Amino acid sequence: MRSGFVSLVGRPNVGKSTLLNSIIGKKIAITSNKPQTTRNIIQGIYNEDDTQIVFVDTPGIHKPNHKLGTYLNKQAYYSIDDVDIILFLIDATQACGSGDKFVLERIKNTNKPVILIINKIDKLTKEELFNKINECKDLYDFKEIIPVSALKKDNVKEVVKVLKNYLPESVQFYDTNTSTNKSMEFLMSEMIREKVFNLTEEEIPHSVTCYIENIEKHNNAFQINGVIVVDRDSVKRIIIGKQGNKIKEIGMQARRDIEELLGKKVYLELYVKTIKKWRDRDKYLAEFGFNDFEA
Numbered sequence: 001m002r003s004g005f006v007s008l009v010g011r012p013n014v015g016k017s018t019l020l021n022s023i024i025g026k027k028i029a030i031t032s033n034k035p036q037t038t039r040n041i042i043q044g045i046y047n048e049d050d051t052q053i054v055f056v057d058t059p060g061i062h063k064p065n066h067k068l069g070t071y072l073n074k075q076a077y078y079s080i081d082d083v084d085i086i087l088f089l090i091d092a093t094q095a096c097g098s099g100d101k102f103v104l105e106r107i108k109n110t111n112k113p114v115i116l117i118i119n120k121i122d123k124l125t126k127e128e129l130f131n132k133i134n135e136c137k138d139l140y141d142f143k144e145i146i147p148v149s150a151l152k153k154d155n156v157k158e159v160v161k162v163l164k165n166y167l168p169e170s171v172q173f174y175d176t177n178t179s180t181n182k183s184m185e186f187l188m189s190e191m192i193r194e195k196v197f198n199l200t201e202e203e204i205p206h207s208v209t210c211y212i213e214n215i216e217k218h219n220n221a222f223q224i225n226g227v228i229v230v231d232r233d234s235v236k237r238i239i240i241g242k243q244g245n246k247i248k249e250i251g252m253q254a255r256r257d258i259e260e261l262l263g264k265k266v267y268l269e270l271y272v273k274t275i276k277k278w279r280d281r282d283k284y285l286a287e288f289g290f291n292d293f294e295a
Contacts, residue, residue, distance in 0.1 A: 022150050028180040032198055058080075085115065086107055086112045092121050092123065116145045133147070191254050195251075198253075210229065222266050254270075
């Protein structure tokens, strides 16, 4: 059997989480147009009869200017050092700039096969794509270059096909029915956090955290209580919105995703809690088993 770990790396907003979801065939990593949305290392498991690929989604690597950024880079660096293959993603619509080269410098220190994924090709003409490939091929001795559109699922199957050629002979790491290493509670909390980012403006900081406080099953439905944790009352007011309209919309959109995840009817109730001190916040979250993130 061929199996192994494959890290998805790149600067923020190049589509790593979108590609992971497209390959796995379900939503296990949240996506947003805001940078640094991914805060935890999330594994997505792809299974075939004779193949298992454990994809490792990582925070976007960038030059950090605060403690959160430093932590996110450490998470990404760890994944680079401990995998069999690296998928280096770039945005096809942007020139290979300092951000991409910053990531590439870190990859050069490894002895792993590196495959370049040129994402968002649905936004390019054939001539533009040809020029993009020529622009990138001299940056590094990539084992392969694969153009894809993760959002449109264009050429995504080719990624899996190519990876099979580089996977080592190994054991099966996860049960064939397993699609991620994260719990359902974690996935649900991330879906809520995604909606917070997507439905609020830039003033919402990335210190926002969500967790599931309680789940109860009633007949063929779930009653779920979720908490959005912020560090300022001003942020709390923004998330709640005028007459509660914003948090209502966050709940409606998150509920649809959670229903798809669970395959059951869901009644989702959200509330916002302010914890101003980081130390108190970490201690509080640890009580609910949310200790993946330490800022």
